[in-house]
Amino acid sequence: SRSSSRLSQGITDLFTKRKLDEAALEELEEMxxxxxxxxxxxxxxxxxxxxxxxxxxxxxxxxxxxxxxxxATVLEPVALPLRPDPANKPHVVLVVGVNGSGKTTTIxxxxxxxxxxxxxxxxxxxxxxxxxxxxxxxxxxxxxGSPVISRxxxxxxxGLAFDALKEAQARRDDVLLIDTAGRLxxxxxxxxxxxxxIRVLKRQDPMVPHDVxxxxxxxxxxxxxxxxxxxxxxxxxxGLVVTKLDGTAKGGVLxxxxxxxxxxxxxxxxxxxxxxLRPFEAKxxxxxxxxxx
Amino acid sequence: MFExxxxxxxxxxxxxxxxxxxxxxxxxEALREVRVALLEADVAxxxxxxxxxxxxxxxxxxxxxxxxxxxQMVVKIVHDCLVETLGTxxxxxxxxxxxxxVLMVGLQGSGKTTTSxxxxxxxxxxxxxxxxxxxLDIYRPAAQQQLExxxxxxxxxxxxxxxxxxxxxxxxxxxxMGRREGYDVVILDTAGRLxxxxxxxxxxxxxxxxxxxxxxxxxxxxxxxxxxxxLAREFNEKIGVTGMVLTRVDGDARGGAALSMRAVTGRPIKxxxxxxxxxxxxxxxxxxxxxxxxxxxxxVSLVEKA
Ligand SMILES: Nc1nc2c(ncn2[C@@H]2O[C@H](COP(=O)(O)OP(=O)(O)OP(=O)(O)O)[C@@H](O)[C@H]2O)c(=O)[nH]1
Ligand SMILES: Nc1nc2c(ncn2[C@@H]2O[C@H](COP(=O)(O)OP(=O)(O)OP(=O)(O)O)[C@@H](O)[C@H]2O)c(=O)[nH]1
Ligand SMILES: [Mg+2]
Ligand SMILES: [Mg+2]
Numbered sequence: 001s002r003s004s005s006r007l008s009q010g011i012t013d014l015f016t017k018r019k020l021d022e023a024a025l026e027e028l029e030e031m032x033x034x035x036x037x038x039x040x041x042x043x044x045x046x047x048x049x050x051x052x053x054x055x056x057x058x059x060x061x062x063x064x065x066x067x068x069x070x071x072a073t074v075l076e077p078v079a080l081p082l083r084p085d086p087a088n089k090p091h092v093v094l095v096v097g098v099n100g101s102g103k104t105t106t107i108x109x110x111x112x113x114x115x116x117x118x119x120x121x122x123x124x125x126x127x128x129x130x131x132x133x134x135x136x137x138x139x140x141x142x143x144x145g146s147p148v149i150s151r152x153x154x155x156x157x158x159g160l161a162f163d164a165l166k167e168a169q170a171r172r173d174d175v176l177l178i179d180t181a182g183r184l185x186x187x188x189x190x191x192x193x194x195x196x197x198i199r200v201l202k203r204q205d206p207m208v209p210h211d212v213x214x215x216x217x218x219x220x221x222x223x224x225x226x227x228x229x230x231x232x233x234x235x236x237x238x239g240l241v242v243t244k245l246d247g248t249a250k251g252g253v254l255x256x257x258x259x260x261x262x263x264x265x266x267x268x269x270x271x272x273x274x275x276x277l278r279p280f281e282a283k284x285x286x287x288x289x290x291x292x293x
Numbered sequence: 294m295f296e297x298x299x300x301x302x303x304x305x306x307x308x309x310x311x312x313x314x315x316x317x318x319x320x321x322e323a324l325r326e327v328r329v330a331l332l333e334a335d336v337a338x339x340x341x342x343x344x345x346x347x348x349x350x351x352x353x354x355x356x357x358x359x360x361x362x363x364x365q366m367v368v369k370i371v372h373d374c375l376v377e378t379l380g381t382x383x384x385x386x387x388x389x390x391x392x393x394x395v396l397m398v399g400l401q402g403s404g405k406t407t408t409s410x411x412x413x414x415x416x417x418x419x420x421x422x423x424x425x426x427x428x429l430d431i432y433r434p435a436a437q438q439q440l441e442x443x444x445x446x447x448x449x450x451x452x453x454x455x456x457x458x459x460x461x462x463x464x465x466x467x468x469x470m471g472r473r474e475g476y477d478v479v480i481l482d483t484a485g486r487l488x489x490x491x492x493x494x495x496x497x498x499x500x501x502x503x504x505x506x507x508x509x510x511x512x513x514x515x516x517x518x519x520x521x522x523x524l525a526r527e528f529n530e531k532i533g534v535t536g537m538v539l540t541r542v543d544g545d546a547r548g549g550a551a552l553s554m555r556a557v558t559g560r561p562i563k564x565x566x567x568x569x570x571x572x573x574x575x576x577x578x579x580x581x582x583x584x585x586x587x588x589x590x591x592x593v594s595l596v597e598k599a
Contacts, residue, residue, distance in 0.1 A: 100402025221518020
């Protein structure tokens, strides 16, 4: 795509018959910044490369591969799929994130993938706030053959989640996916509402939710740090999903997030369709970031 | 979580104790910190570079006002340049024969549908306009219903939904209903789309050609990172943007995307979305956005008092 090929072209221009000197390193650092890695991480990654290759003649291909390897090393430990524990009936996954990041769509895609594995899935329409949020999730329920538990718009989200849990338990479902309304992490009242959902679920079963997925939009820049930090403090986020990687934004901030928070990245979203969910693969992600492959 | 520019510049301020004109070295040193602050605020790199160059040109050789330090002087120049680049507040342009078509475009989930309803409510209450909302989003589940519900909340008109109708046909029908029923403004909400999605970009260009909108508003999330330049450029080149709306400024993002988009398109930022409720729409204030990007309202007001 555009940004990665621009990045790749930039590196190609920069290192054709050229030494890896101060000026070259600085430009390299800037290219990483332009991929959303952030100033600090970009400097660190570039410095790692300098340590081994400084003042050497180095080809564009070498530099790209070397950088991709550095980045893949950072990402490798967090590339872990989401695996519902069959002992949990149901395995409860609470899905959280800022407005419009792709929570509801990701739930639809996850439901599809679990259904394909032969699991029974129930969806809980925990976004009782946004207009037509319930209707949106119901469409995903139909598409994936998963029952949707809902209440009217304006109802108490925690109450709905509690009911959904009881119902899914009674049915001995394999998975319960709970949608929530989008909320910006700096809104304390909305974050308190999220705490309440978890508190109420725990009253029924202290082990629930088994997973809390934070859905991040790859288009977002450095604010992703604040999103992960605050959502993690309030909900014990257990893993991330990064959406909209089919665009020109490559989600470079994930490199810094992986270093800092070490949260598993369970999957990536690469489109609006039901099958547009992929496992997160460190090497492929890093190479795409460097405009390789 | 971000170091504010004022604390970043603290050390530089300390060293810049000398009076008189700003030297090139003083300025360069201060601007290195400004550059980092802008990048951390998600201003796109090429925009940062141009911006720093123009600040430098303006700052070197300037006399430092007696009451402030050279560092503060640099910050003031940075702030002024930022405000200038961000442009002045401009109201929505409705200077055309009624019904005036307004086209809303942007990436998936940026806030188009919500903003459409917010603008409708604002035009209704502030300008006493009769507004019709129409959803051209036939892709996202329940998108048309979402706009219909919001139209009811805002108490404005809503184009009846016909299942299976294509976006261009919906747009034509909306304009027709607008004419027939004496609407002043018809707001066309579109599906979210990637600027590199050829088919969907062609589709919205076709809608544009069918209705010749007076305003084509690009709706962008304030949290957008470096990609803001790419998406703003492409939307502008392929569809022709007349103004922009920055949503989710109620969050804690520094909002550098505002500067990036403004710099690459030259189009004004018309509104800020500051919440999920329909009355959470603000007119654009360049000085407030500038202070936020720099993360330093404090120093700016201090410098302004000087
Ligand atoms: N291109 C692309 N679009 C996506 C992807 N994931 C979600 N979307 C789109 O992004 C928009 C927002 O997705 P939703 O699933 O409604 O997001 P949400 O987080 O539930 O939004 P709220 O509930 O309003 O906070 C929709 O138009 C989706 O189709 C993806 O991986 N790629
Ligand atoms: N906090 C906050 N949320 C907003 C703002 N504007 C929109 N939202 C929320 O962002 C989410 C997405 O908004 P929509 O209006 O559905 O976005 P869209 O661009 O129409 O999305 P698609 O049609 O899927 O592309 C919803 O949860 C809105 O409530 C804003 O200014 N502040
Ligand atoms: Mg949702
Ligand atoms: Mg919409």
